[in-house]
Amino acid sequence: MSGKLLQIDHEKCTGCRLCELVCAVRHHQVSNPTKSRIRVVKWEAEGVYVPTACQQCQDAPCQMACPSKAIARDEALGAVAVDYDKCIGFRTCVSVCPFGAMHFVPGERKVIKCDLCDGDPQCARFCDVGAVRYVEPSDVGLTRGRSAARRLLEANDVNGSVPPQD
Numbered sequence: 001m002s003g004k005l006l007q008i009d010h011e012k013c014t015g016c017r018l019c020e021l022v023c024a025v026r027h028h029q030v031s032n033p034t035k036s037r038i039r040v041v042k043w044e045a046e047g048v049y050v051p052t053a054c055q056q057c058q059d060a061p062c063q064m065a066c067p068s069k070a071i072a073r074d075e076a077l078g079a080v081a082v083d084y085d086k087c088i089g090f091r092t093c094v095s096v097c098p099f100g101a102m103h104f105v106p107g108e109r110k111v112i113k114c115d116l117c118d119g120d121p122q123c124a125r126f127c128d129v130g131a132v133r134y135v136e137p138s139d140v141g142l143t144r145g146r147s148a149a150r151r152l153l154e155a156n157d158v159n160g161s162v163p164p165q166d
Contacts, residue, residue, distance in 0.1 A: 003076070003077045003079065003119070004078070004116075004119075004134050004136055004137070005055075005056060005078070005134070005136075005137055006038075006053050006054075006055075006056075006114065006121060006123070006124060006132060006133070006134060007134075008051045008052075008053065008131065008132055009130065009131050009132075009133075010048060010049065010050040010051065010131065011048075011131075012130055013040065013048070013049040013050065013051055013129070013131035014049065014129055014131070015040060015042060015049035017033060017040050018126050018127070018128075019036075019040065019051060019122075019123035019124075019126065019127055019131075019132055020033035020038060020039065020040060020123075021033060021036070022122040022123060022126045023036040023037050023038050023117075023122055023123050025122075026117060026122045027112070034105070035105055035112070037053065037054070037101075037112050037113055037114040037115070038051055038053040038123045038132070039051070039053075039100075039103070040052070051123075051131060051132055052099060052100055052101055053099075053101055053114045053132075054097075054099070054101040054114035055099055055101065056078060056114075056116070057080065057098075060073070061097060061098060062093035062094075062097050062102055063080055063093075064096075065092040065093055065095075065096045066087075066092060066093050067088070067090055067092060068086050068087060068090065069086060070082055070083045070084070070085075070087040071083070071093060077116055077118070077119055078116075079114070079115055080113070081115050082110075082111060082112070082113060082115075084110060087111060089109045089110050089111065091104050091111060093111055093113075094111055097113075101113055101114065116134075121134050
């Protein structure tokens, strides 16, 4: 897969939902979060906000499930995109997305998902706290590795144990 990816850090999200609004304006010219391709979900029990967007899966379940073959990968951008000339609004893609990132807009009778705004995702551009960023795929792995290492160190500090030395 080529191209950049959206990297979401829910720990930084303040729940302002500006990402939803700029996405809806960019794609539908309305300030209506139900028409956004990124959604901010509040996990009430934990008191955290979690932005959710398409992960542009390498083996995209939405693409495989589409009966009209309306979903394909844009190799240049690296995005899994919907061809609205082929889409029949069947919604199988919505039901199989493991991230809940496909949505159906009833008034338009079509599915929507993140298309990376043709390489300039507005959600990342307007996220002042850096909860949504547009990064190279190698940066995602590096950030995840650092985060895992930090959690391991914190767990060892809490337990009073010392990690084994080689």
